[in-house]
Amino acid sequence: MFKTVLKQLSPAGERGRLSVLIFHRVLLEPDPIFPSEVDATTFDAICRWMKSWCNVLPLDLATQQLQSRTLPERAVAITFDDGYADNRTVAQPILARYGLPATFFIATDFLDGGRMWNDSVIESVRGCTLAELDLSSLAKPDGSGHLGRYALDTLPEKRQAIESIIGHIKYLPVVARKALAEQIAVCAGVQLPNDLMMTSQQVREMRSAGMQIGAHTRSHPILAKLGADAAQAEIADSRRLLEQILGERVGLFAYPNGKPGADYSPESVSIVRDLGFDAAVSTTWGASHAETDVFQIPRFTPWDRSKIRFGARFAGNLLRA
Template sequence: MNTLEHLTLSVIALSIKILSKNKLLIMNYHRVHNSQDLFFDSDLDGDSFNWQMQLISQYLIPSGLSDAMQKLDNEKLPGGSVVITFDDGYKDNIEAALPILQSNNIVATFFVATHFLNGGIMWNDVIIESIKQCDKDVINLQGIGLGEYPLGSKEEKLYAIEQTIKHVKYKNLEQRETALDVIKQTCAVELPNDLMMNDSEVVALFEAGMEIGGHTNKHPILLSETDELVTEEISLGKEYLEKLLNTSLTSFAFPNGKSKLDYQDKHIKILEKIGFKYALTTNWGVNIKGEDPLELKRFTPWDNTKIGFLLRILKLHLFYK
């Protein structure tokens, strides 16, 4: 890094620190891909995650979620504090992300959807992998209420994936399962069974000092389900992880996580009843004392350059609450 870049980053970081005392930024990641198999342009690979974590550890103040929330409550949170989180429970979290987090002394929180551990596959990956590997020229998805999609090029496959995910996302678990069966039958490809962590990898993350949180069992959109099923899904995931880790879970991340679209106030009450202390959404913003700890905001400043990355954090502290 040259001196001018270092100086610029230092000035931006100082501005962030001044602006963000007792304001907590929580970042949200899902996967850290191997650079060889990037399929979407927006996919994050190890090199990018590495420079982002180096940047945070060099210029800002990384903190574990529990520690940061306690400091926020006591009005002792230093400016520039950042919490790193991962949703879903992908295997690359331990293989690619953990070594990078450890070398930068960062304690991250991993929210795990328990049903997919040990060889399972998330619904979105069934769609992505089926269409990605499909060797047909055209795929007919009329069986799930969509049309026919040409699959001749990568662009066409990306479009078919995008449309199918959009169509399936807000179905309830039962309808989602039916739609996935049609897609699996239509494409008839061998789906990977090694995308998600297994039990011992979750234990290893925890033993490495990382925090683990709940993310339901089957990752339903809470608003698409009955209250009974929501309660069961959240409890199942919590109990599974508590038994596995021999600890009590304090934090949860809403599947998909957008207020009014994916969850509403009644779900916050359910979380409180089940015994969670913190719940993380994907609503944009930073967190301040006095706001509901069961509806924390997150923000991930995606950018290709270090300066751009820090500037996005600065902009968040300037313009959003």
């Protein structure tokens, strides 16, 4: 049924539509704090559905065919952001099982033992054994007071604490954001992990397995809040390091966070284009058509667990094109 529907919504050729799925992590087991996060069983089902319903293409080929109006019907590309180690250890073997390509966008500062600021917050709260996390010694970035106290007796309380803290510090400058996240770990009395992200060797292994690697800045900043020179350095330096690791050109880019206006600006798009990238992806929902700006390709992933609901939401996203 879905194959027929998708053929109508995403035909071949002139009226072709490209759906790009976005993922971040694929956990080996469900996360008790964030049970809706994608785990291995869910990702296996999604790959099985994509194999059955769609023509899954490497992103670079898909964007070329999008521009030349030669996309096959039911065209899909699969992407991952940030560079988590479970992309290599959990997701990539599942992709290989179904013979599916994917593109992995790497924030290079976190390779080889680094850690993203939001994971510092998550793991601080997850590992805290206190009934209450007292952050009253830490000032809110907007100067309106301190970060407060958070009850941690239950998993929902831990989830609420994480979401609240991340909301307070998400749009800080990179250095201040990282420093505050590390201070939160001290308050929580937690030793943070250093194995959440891929190593350089794992990036090479992904490429050797046929996966594509794209740039995602060095430190995952809010590009819209950076000056032109700083934004260009973040983008260009991340690509340069990946090219050194892989020994080949890197032509794809993903905007951190990815919402136009809030997270990246028209100037950000111009920088990516001027640096000679082939295409770039956002996190705006929708699907691409021949007139879509290939430096702002939309992405979307249905969050439903059942096949029927996932397929219905997937088809609904195509209607946005």
